[in-house]
Amino acid sequence: MNIIYKRSFISVYSSMMYRMNTTIIETHDLVLLVDPGYLPSEIQALRHHIDEIRDSRPLYLLFTHSDFDHIAGYGAFTDAITIAGQAFAEQTDQEQAIRDVQLYDDEAYLDRPYELLYPPVDYVIREEGQTLHIGNTQLTFYIAHGHNPDGILTVVEPLGLLIAGDYASDIEFPFVYYSFPEYRETLNTMQRLVAGGSVRVMIPGHGSVTEKQAEMERRVKASLAYLDLAEAEAVSGSRQPFERFVERQGYRYSLSLTRRHENNIKLLRE
Template structure:
């Protein structure tokens, strides 16, 4: 499951949708994102965390509340949970928990924990909100667009950027929130790369990278995609068929994205 491991950062990758869970070990804590997907995968992450945790405190950053990103929450109920205000006050928590139950039932999956919607201990309410954990500083930015409740996190002094479901190398932008919000969030991402010395980018789906040119490429593509999306241009779709291995499966999302963008811009 280990996609990336260097120094104090380990990134696990699920067999499903190349979904990632980052684990960052510091002198005083272990900081993790979005434990997922399959029972054996969550169990593997849990065993690894237990092997390095000792007397340290475990923190979990939930990048957003899509059910695949909280599906492992019940296995880590002693963690301090960090998420956005919109995540904390989501009005239909039971709906997302039921999606997890339905996922397992449809696949005959059994887990050694109950599905839960995480109770948020540290609520992110505004951009540049900070949390200091010993020598480490977490800086948060609200990132609506993919969903309404997303957050970015920068982990200093390590230069780690945890972007959730943005800036993937295997997915184009998925807009289930607002097109305009998504555009503003990508602008925040660009500002984040300019403001911080980002050494490592961990997307919610796809490959972790240390390559600055690859980070720039992901950002540039998202900007280009959002700019071209509202236009009646089949060239964008053809380009994505070449760029993304799994585009045929995702093509309906692109069509829905276009409808969202055009509808918002017509108002």
Template sequence: MIQFQNEHMKVFQSVLYQTTSVVIQTEKAIIVTDPNWLPSEVETIKAYIEKNLGTRQLYIIYTHSDFDHIIAAGAFPYALTIASEAFVNRADQETMLEEIRNFDAQYYVTRDYPVHYPEIDIVICEDGQQVMLGDTLCRFYFAPGHTDDGVFTIVEPLGIFLAGDYLSDVEFPFISDYEAYVATLEKAQQLVERFDVRVLVPGHGQTTTQRHELETRIAESQRYLLDLKQGIDQEQMLTKRYPYYRSLKDMHEANKKAL
């Protein structure tokens, strides 16, 4: 489904976990994040891209290497790809592919493209690295904490903040490294203050154009981490704030072990 659109972009949303895939159009480029999940959903995104691509270059940004975000890498062999150096150097790439195969086997899913770990053309090696994607300046910032290889993207001229699996309205932080996650949220706050962010797209949940909502999501994530560290009981708050919390309780327990 189309979750959000304006003159520059469309946000496609999967029925699974409200996972998003952004398609941004500029004069010389189409920029996409994490095309996903189900074959019919990938085909819808692909058809939209091919209808509008023309002579423009297609770029795909992989926000991080969780299997749901790389699941359609094989569907776009003609794209130039962008991801972090840690994404490229991930030692357990086969583990991610096995998760895709297990998902497809569980639900009898057949894909008409190969399942493989993305080969990356443009590697983000420096925090704040600037890359011209066609005619569009994008700035990339390391965003560890959820995974080790995450990146934030600021599409500077359009004021778009592509946050990957951060700043969601349907998920509290899922933590691999507590201190790194805290630092990444501080970085998100700095980016919002530094750049004229007009659209925030999380990897799961709703896009927002409201500055207050963006700042609220940062504050809520910071509060969750602080309360987690201090051992404060968060059950009532999580149940009230996140409508799918009953399926996320195990993630909350796993977060406690990441301290």
């Protein structure tokens, strides 16, 4: 697991799998761990690091959504105070979510030194704009459905961090497992947050961290453009706009991305 972004208050680690990002935020008030990753060796390294830096501060664990690669590490952090959306806590099929982890573990012959558990949620995000204050640290949450049905965005103040979950990546277009209209709503929310000027760092679930507002805006616009072309292809059947889009964006993992695009088109047609 490589550190891809580091400031005095934040470290972002990138996994060897899916280039998935795990974030550790330190303030005087808390240590916040976001999406603890998937590979057992990487999770053990994170656990060791947090034990070294935590001191007497409370440990919070934020889940951006319930995809298998985001929840698999929970069993190593059962001492944390957990945060997630209402749908994550109350509507997601928890048994199926754990089966998804088990399936990937079995296919990759992975063994874990802790029990696989679906994360119970201590602090449930029920409303758009809901806030959580821990000392001088404020977390503000926004509903982020579309990629899947239970995601959230989080803004951390006074640091100006936008934790984006699986949105606005620079290495992948939208993977829409749940709803195109709700995905578009999430992107519109991100667009408003970025345009407001208080977001100084955007951390996607996969890919590169950015401090540049123009790059944040570009990623959101590119995602909206992808939704438009996918909806057009579902009607016309023409693949050429998608191929030009992938080439223009410079996406590297073309075989996997083509399969994801086909799944998106299938969802639209269904």
